[in-house]
Amino acid sequence: MSLGVLLPAIGAILAFIFAIALLDQWRERRHGYQLVWAVGMLFFAVGNACEALGGLSGWSDPLYRTWYYTGAVSTAGWLGLGTAFLLGKTRYGYAYAALVLLGGLIVFAARNRYPDVGSLPVLLLIAALVVGLAIAVETYFSNERWPQIAALAIIVAGVVAAYFAFALPLVGGEVALDPRTGVPTGDGIAGQERLISLLLNIPGGLSLALGALFSAYIFMPKKRALDYSLDAGQKLDHFIFNVFLAIVAIPVNFIVSLPATIVALFTGRIHSRVPATLLIAVGALITSGTDALSRLGSTDLFQVGKFVGLLLIFLGFLVSIEVFREIRIPFTGRVLRGARTERSATL
Numbered sequence: 001m002s003l004g005v006l007l008p009a010i011g012a013i014l015a016f017i018f019a020i021a022l023l024d025q026w027r028e029r030r031h032g033y034q035l036v037w038a039v040g041m042l043f044f045a046v047g048n049a050c051e052a053l054g055g056l057s058g059w060s061d062p063l064y065r066t067w068y069y070t071g072a073v074s075t076a077g078w079l080g081l082g083t084a085f086l087l088g089k090t091r092y093g094y095a096y097a098a099l100v101l102l103g104g105l106i107v108f109a110a111r112n113r114y115p116d117v118g119s120l121p122v123l124l125l126i127a128a129l130v131v132g133l134a135i136a137v138e139t140y141f142s143n144e145r146w147p148q149i150a151a152l153a154i155i156v157a158g159v160v161a162a163y164f165a166f167a168l169p170l171v172g173g174e175v176a177l178d179p180r181t182g183v184p185t186g187d188g189i190a191g192q193e194r195l196i197s198l199l200l201n202i203p204g205g206l207s208l209a210l211g212a213l214f215s216a217y218i219f220m221p222k223k224r225a226l227d228y229s230l231d232a233g234q235k236l237d238h239f240i241f242n243v244f245l246a247i248v249a250i251p252v253n254f255i256v257s258l259p260a261t262i263v264a265l266f267t268g269r270i271h272s273r274v275p276a277t278l279l280i281a282v283g284a285l286i287t288s289g290t291d292a293l294s295r296l297g298s299t300d301l302f303q304v305g306k307f308v309g310l311l312l313i314f315l316g317f318l319v320s321i322e323v324f325r326e327i328r329i330p331f332t333g334r335v336l337r338g339a340r341t342e343r344s345a346t347l
Contacts, residue, residue: 008051015045040078047071080204083211093139104128114191205288283312
């Protein structure tokens, strides 16, 4: 069996097990981010299963469309949304809003690559502006509803994308495969669908990675080389200044805090979310990177990158007791690993 079949098959099984475990944790603890991540992992599993089936027995029109919709359109958006729900009580909404706006701008810039899409790029840009602004405003007033706004936007975009994915004819009338590697590409998918996938993948994939880094930043032992405040109530000019300052301050503070974090890691005094989210961030960056390379025409590392990325994300979730406080056989009372508590939590 070739790696082109084996890697996506193993990835599909791993993602499905992951989704079931998340659903079981959500059933027990009722945290929204667990349910949203479970949906994202189910999409990931179906997309990988389509790749395995296509590589094993050949690609059909429905299989190809399902692969693109579940893997290229839906996975990143839902996984990034799960991070939004996890960090819904923080100021991370500003970053998510900026990523939504970035997605809209990139979609508008890419409009000339798809001459058959009509006014859709303008509509998607307007939608991104409205959603991004709404999320930023809700974050400013410390309303925890901004992830729900993001969820509504992703659900609506997903419904529209489903129509485009399964109703519009394939470009050239056939499945598009890389002739060198045999890996499927999006070249056979209509431009409308590919633009929506951009709009969902950019905030989704980057949110998963940046949200993981932000979560690590919250819980790591911090040294504040640059101070800032994003609290509401300050004068508007001070707030705007602090927003731009935070763009620089957070990465700087993150870097200068790394030595103390490394010491805490090796002495067992670190919050579990720090190493967990760093693993998730690296996994998300690898997955997003291989997807970006595929869009640019390079599929050599596509399946390996997705598999390694998924494995790192899975390991990250297992490390974090925020998601898996205990591990048991799903939907049973049989505990495989007992409940854990943090030895030290630095907030």
